[in-house]
Amino acid sequence: xxxxxxxxxxxxxxxxxxxxxxxxxxxxxxxxxxxxxxxxxxxxxxxxxxxxxxxxxxxxxxxxxxxxxxxxxxxxxxxxxxxxxxxxxxxxxxxxxxxxxxxxxxxxxxxxxxxxxxxxxxxxxxxxxxxxxxxxxxxxxxxxxxxxxxxxxxxxxxxxxxxxxxxxxxxxxxxxxxxxxxxxxxxxxxxxxxxxxxxxxxxxxxxxxxxxxxxxxxxxxxxxxxxxxxxxxxxxxxxxxxxxxxxxxxxxxxxxxxxxxxxxxxxxxxxxxxxxxxxxx
Amino acid sequence: xxxxxxxxxxxxxxxxxxxxxxxxxxxxxxxxxxxxxxxxxxxxxxxxxxxxxxxxxxxxxxxxxxxxxxxxxxxxxxxxxxxxxxxxxxxxxxxxxxxxxxxxxxxxxxxxxxxxxxxxxxxxxxxxxxxxxxxxxxxxxxxxxxxxxxxxxxxxxxxxxxxxxxxxxxxxxxxxxxxxxxxxxxxxxxxxxxxxxxxxxxxxxxxxxxxxxxxxxxxxxxxxxxxxxxxxxxxxxxxxxxxxxxxxxxxxxxxxxxxxxxxxxxxxxxxxxxxxxxxxxxxxxxxxxxxxxxxxxxxxxxxxxxxxxxxxxxxxxxxxxxxxxxxxxxxxxxxxxxxxxxxxxxxxxxxxxxxxxxxxxxxxxxxxxxxxxxx
Numbered sequence: 258x259x260x261x262x263x264x265x266x267x268x269x270x271x272x273x274x275x276x277x278x279x280x281x282x283x284x285x286x287x288x289x290x291x292x293x294x295x296x297x298x299x300x301x302x303x304x305x306x307x308x309x310x311x312x313x314x315x316x317x318x319x320x321x322x323x324x325x326x327x328x329x330x331x332x333x334x335x336x337x338x339x340x341x342x343x344x345x346x347x348x349x350x351x352x353x354x355x356x357x358x359x360x361x362x363x364x365x366x367x368x369x370x371x372x373x374x375x376x377x378x379x380x381x382x383x384x385x386x387x388x389x390x391x392x393x394x395x396x397x398x399x400x401x402x403x404x405x406x407x408x409x410x411x412x413x414x415x416x417x418x419x420x421x422x423x424x425x426x427x428x429x430x431x432x433x434x435x436x437x438x439x440x441x442x443x444x445x446x447x448x449x450x451x452x453x454x455x456x457x458x459x460x461x462x463x464x465x466x467x468x469x470x471x472x473x474x475x476x477x478x479x480x481x482x483x484x485x486x487x488x489x490x491x492x493x494x495x496x497x498x499x500x501x502x503x504x505x506x507x508x509x510x511x512x513x514x515x516x517x518x519x520x521x522x523x524x525x526x527x528x529x530x531x532x533x534x535x536x537x538x
Numbered sequence: 539x540x541x542x543x544x545x546x547x548x549x550x551x552x553x554x555x556x557x558x559x560x561x562x563x564x565x566x567x568x569x570x571x572x573x574x575x576x577x578x579x580x581x582x583x584x585x586x587x588x589x590x591x592x593x594x595x596x597x598x599x600x601x602x603x604x605x606x607x608x609x610x611x612x613x614x615x616x617x618x619x620x621x622x623x624x625x626x627x628x629x630x631x632x633x634x635x636x637x638x639x640x641x642x643x644x645x646x647x648x649x650x651x652x653x654x655x656x657x658x659x660x661x662x663x664x665x666x667x668x669x670x671x672x673x674x675x676x677x678x679x680x681x682x683x684x685x686x687x688x689x690x691x692x693x694x695x696x697x698x699x700x701x702x703x704x705x706x707x708x709x710x711x712x713x714x715x716x717x718x719x720x721x722x723x724x725x726x727x728x729x730x731x732x733x734x735x736x737x738x739x740x741x742x743x744x745x746x747x748x749x750x751x752x753x754x755x756x757x758x759x760x761x762x763x764x765x766x767x768x769x770x771x772x773x774x775x776x777x778x779x780x781x782x783x784x785x786x787x788x789x790x791x792x793x794x795x796x797x798x799x800x801x802x803x804x805x806x807x808x809x810x811x812x813x814x815x816x817x818x819x820x821x822x823x824x825x826x827x828x829x830x831x832x833x834x835x836x837x838x839x840x841x842x843x844x845x846x847x848x849x850x851x852x853x854x855x856x857x858x859x860x861x862x863x864x865x866x867x868x869x870x871x872x873x874x875x876x877x878x879x880x881x882x883x884x885x886x887x888x889x890x891x892x893x894x895x896x897x898x899x900x901x902x903x904x905x906x907x908x909x910x911x912x913x
Binding site for chain 2: 434443448
């Protein structure tokens with residue numbers, strides 16, 4: 258049993274940690290909805306920075322950001338959506354098929370391949386960026402969508418997540434499907450994939466987050482607004498003086514919203530899968 | 539429906555041979571049960587018939603057609619798994635319909651077949667449920683229904699009742715037996731439970747270490763086991779084995795003796811038995827009774843288990859053998875007492891040094907019949 262003092266201490270620590278996590282979010286949302294730039298600068302010096310009174314709320318900043326002719330926010334947003342959706346959809350197919358093969362097919366070198374895939378998880382993107390850029394140059398993909406999509410479809414961590422799930426999925430189900438007349442591909446598509454929804458959700462969220470926020474690679478392979486994602490646009494917008502805080506925060510909110518929506522849509526399965534994989538170890 | 543023929547069927551994993559040349563004929567409509575201890579290869583053999591394991595050598599024919607290289611769906615089989623293997627995301631209806639949907643059967647035909655199978659198994663009210671909403675017995679029924687819908691030539695069951703509780707197992711056993719009668723289908727059933735084997739089978743195939751030890755009707759195996767393994771495996775409690783020495787072998791039988799037994803004539807064909815050779819006398823616990831029988835011996839009571847209608851008594855003889863007897867439920871006996879037991883030599887079995895049984899002269903008429911004529 259904890260004493261009252263210990264309990265109180267724990268609560269205080271929790272509140273402080275929570276404040277550090279949530280404060281930037283509150284600051285972003287509050288500032289984005291404040292129309293008066295002077296008011297924003299004044300509020301930055303006190304606690305009002307984290308709050309907006311309903312009477313002060315305005316969508317002016319959003320109007321300005323979206324109406325900015327030199328900065329096609331919606332175009333950037335559409336680019337990001339196209340890139341992320343392509344990576345996620347193709348990635349789920351390719352990575353789950355790879356994992357299914359590793360979990361179910363017996364072939365020489367299978368275990369080495371599994372170890373290699375797991376080892377690849379720890380190789381940072383930054384270390385691969387330069388060789389990858391040289392490759393993109395060679396094939397003439399610089400400043401294209403495919404340069405931002407194709408290299409990221411195969412994703413070792415997603416393969417690993419699917420592999421973990423398939424390894425504990427009873428083989429009897431596959432065999433029952435074979436006896437029912439299903440081919441291996443039909444078994445994968447009609448039996449295994451529908452049962453993998455929690456893992457699919459986890460992979461979708463993790464990959465969306467990773468590539469929605471991608472910065473270094475798009476910076477290296479894109480030039481103009483045609484194919485640039487919103488993450489780069491935000492940095493560019495922020496770096497254009499003078500900074501108008503209301504607009505910057507409105508931009509930030511616009512960039513955060515899609516990913517929040519995806520998380521809320523999939524969070525039930527995501528949590529289920531995260532807990533499940535923890536328990537199964 | 540169709541029969542099955544296995545000719546010198548073998549299975550190797552690398553250098554290890556787990557199925558060592560099996561020859562077996564299964565008649566059309568026959569209910570065949572594979573029994574044997576864990577690791578004897580019975581499930582592997584079933585999976586080879588199903589097409590889930592490759593056949594290393596030999597031929598497997600179903601309905602006169604060699605199916606070695608055919609996929610499971612092309613073999614005309616349906617299988618019920620030990621784990622049921624129902625698709626968790628599909629309703630009972632879709633679980634049963636899946637095979638027909640894959641075969642692109644017309645919806646009306648699928649509907650009719652699923653409803654007919656559901657009717658046979660009395661589960662029309664479960665069709666909209668998911669497997670997670672069903673009890674163990676209901677899941678079992680769905681698994682069987684899924685097999686029926688495919689209208690297979692051969693049904694394969696892999697220990698289908700082992701996950702059910704004892705009471706439900708008895709009920710499902712009876713239902714399976716009835717299903718076999720109603721459908722008249724060829725069925726192959728794997729179990730390690732000899733009660734299931736004895737009650738369900740037209741023919742029992744006893745396997746050990748990938749070899750068929752004996753195949754025959756349940757009562758043939760019970761009354762006329764061909765070797766010590768089958769004699770010990772079929773029957774509960776297990777057959778008693780008493781080491782003896784052959785004193786004399788003649789056309790009237792083989793006379794044996796041991797530290798516990800006086801010279802006793804066992805009515806079996808002597809084969810190559812010669813005086814002085816070692817042998818093993820087998821006698822079932824249910825044939826060991828009180829001391830009023832032709833052959834008697836004494837022993838110290840080690841264990842008494844009272845089942846109500848029967849008493850299981852374990853006796854240690856002076857010669858070092860342990861003999862189990864099934865006595866009447868009202869027998870007064872206590873551990874530590876000395877008990878005189880006896881048996882009729884006509885009930886005894888005699889096994890040579892190699893473990894092969896010598897042919898018994900007196901076999902009950904029922905042991906010569908096939909199951910269906912006996913039933």
